[in-house]
Amino acid sequence: MKYWWKALGVLIILYILLVGMLTPLKTGILEASPANLHTGQEATLTVKGYNSNFTLEKEKLRAWLKMDSTRAIAATRIDVVDDREVKLTFPIPAYLPVDQPVKDFTLLIDSPADGASVLPGGLVVTQDSIDTTKGDLLWVNADISQLHEKQAFTFPYRNILxxxxxxxxxxxxxxxxxxxxxxxxxxxxxxxxxxxxxxxxxxxxxxxxxxxxxxxxxxxxxxxxxxxxxxxxxxxxxxxxxxxxxxxxxxxxxxxxxxxxxxxxxxxxxxxxxxxxxxxxxxxxxxxxxxxxxxxxxxxxxxxxxxxxxxxxxxxxxxxxxxxxxxxxxxxxxxxxxxxxxxxxxxxx
Amino acid sequence: MNLFAQIYHLVRKEFTLEWRQKFAITGILLYVLSTVFIVYISFQNIGPQVWNVLFWVIMLFASVNAVLKSFVQESGYRQLYYYQLLHPIAILLSKMIYNAALLLLLGVLTFVALGFVAGNPVQEAGNFALALFLGSLGFSITFTFVSAIAAKADNSSTLMAILSFPVVIPILLLLVNLSAHAVGLLGGTEIWEKIMLLAAVDLILVALALVLFPFLWRD
Known part of the structure; x- marks a missing residue:
């Protein structure tokens, strides 16, 4: 086989065409609305998923609003509409434990069927008045643990891309x-x-x-x-x-x-x-x-x-x-x- | 004669030739002045950012016109005579040195003319002078070498522009960036990094030109 490298080239191109095009993306969050929230609000978000299967094992679905690496709010109610849509209710405290008037949050959803998916910095909470000591008192921290990981051959999901x-x-x-x-x-x-x-x-x-x-x-x-x-x-x-x-x-x-x-x-x-x-x-x-x-x-x-x-x-x-x-x-x-x-x-x- | 003596005599020859046929240098100087004036009456108000870019664009076009003739000007027979008499590297280096001096003069003239009509936004004169020096050197090295290539073909003036402009753009980009510091558009401490980079590019190009020229001049 003198021309093995030509065959190898063709095989690789076929491989990247097939695997590159057919492999699905991971589950992701397309958008959450409304994107602007206020303190002291019982916020209900309509979340649209991408390649998601919310109806599978829907009682085990969990969701958080992450403020930083240690602090997060857990969702109190989760209503699954269909595979691609879910309504999440978060109790947002009257004061936040940070001194920024506008703070961005990351939405995190975990499901045993799809694994964990995030919407980085996609939500903004506006504080009407700032009081970090009250914020610290009111804060009910939710622990994010035991996230699932989907065992499948998938490409990462990135917003914008x-x-x-x-x-x-x-x-x-x-x-x-x-x-x-x-x-x-x-x-x-x-x-x-x-x-x-x-x-x-x-x-x-x-x-x-x-x-x-x-x-x-x-x-x-x-x-x-x-x-x-x-x-x-x-x-x-x-x-x-x-x-x-x-x-x-x-x-x-x-x-x-x-x-x-x-x-x-x-x-x-x-x-x-x-x-x-x-x-x-x-x-x-x-x-x-x-x-x-x-x-x-x-x-x-x-x-x-x-x-x-x-x-x-x-x-x-x-x-x-x-x-x-x-x-x-x-x-x-x-x-x-x-x-x-x-x-x-x-x-x- | 050793290499340095040859270069010295050749540079002197270039200056003497230029001095005897004054129309060439006067032509280039007038070219700069009229370009500056055209630019000024078209823009009227020239802010520091536009000034910076215009300065280097005028420099670029004036330089191409000034350097173009270095290898085209003299007839093939006379060049053959030079190559028999002297080391080809001495010929290339002398033209580069002469052109660098010419471009430095053009740069100073452009600066004076543009500063006269449109104001002088330069805040750090030292950095600007350094940019001008390294710029003249880089333009001279690139254009002299490309003109040696273009002179081998028939349609040398068209070829000169298409061959040299893309090659010189990276240097031009660095120069605009460097003199943006001098004009006060950019702050920061990375200015020495850029100066070193520009000097390194100039050095690489001159070394490469010296290595490649022996393959170029022989016909």
């Missing part, structure tokens, strides 16, 4: 595959200057071509994702801008290639430009986004993928996806390379 979390297997690995392939292209450019073998230049050209293609795919999948999560296809985001610059540079590489007749001169000068452009850009692609604020994860205080957002089930799909897209990219590059070789041979005859 919802089902688009599956784009993690396309946008991010395509971007990484682009880096790997462009780097390989630069390596062949360096080898060409070293050994002056025309085939190395063809390899550099083929790899850079695929890198540019993956970059375009990465930017398009990213823009669609950005439309759903940030609201606009293009927000002044450092990483988006730097990617656009990278595409301009590699576009210029092909314009430069096109402006030479002599194949030896074309190969030599475009190899020089490829190395120079790569070195002037690529280190900065990593450094500049860290200096400026970005909407992307991993910059400007945002949570990075890999710490919290990428859980173990997602890693099972995400890590092979990097290899899969790189292998497919290499396959395309090989085809471009072979057509370039054939064209050369035709011209010689």
């Amino acid at each position: 919802y089902e688009t979390i599956r784009n993690t297997y396309y946008h991010v690995p395509m971007w990484m595959a682009m880096f790997i392939i462009l780097t390989a292209g630069v390596v062949f450019s360096i080898r060409f200057l070293w050994k002056a073998n025309p085939d190395d230049d063809r390899k550099a050209m083929a790899l850079t071509n695929v890198g540019l293609f993956l970059g375009i795919l990465g930017i398009v999948t990213g823009a669609i994702w950005a439309k759903y999560t940030w609201g606009k296809f293009w927000s002044w985001d450092v990483k988006q801008n730097m990617t656009a610059i990278a595409l301009l540079i590699y576009g210029a590489y092909f314009v430069l290639r096109g402006s030479f007749e002599d194949p030896e001169k074309k190969a030599r000068i475009s190899a020089v430009f490829n190395i120079f452009a790569y070195a002037s850009l690529v280190p900065l692609l990593y450094i500049i986004p860290k200096l400026t604020d970005s909407l992307h994860p991993g910059a400007g205080g945002n949570i990075a993928f890999g710490s919290q957002d990428l859980d173990n089930t997602m890693k099972l799909v995400f890590r092979p996806a990097i290899i899969g897209w790189t292998l497919i990219g290499l396959w395309i590059a090989e085809i471009i390379l072979r057509t370039a070789r054939l064209r050369e041979r035709l011209l010689e005859d």
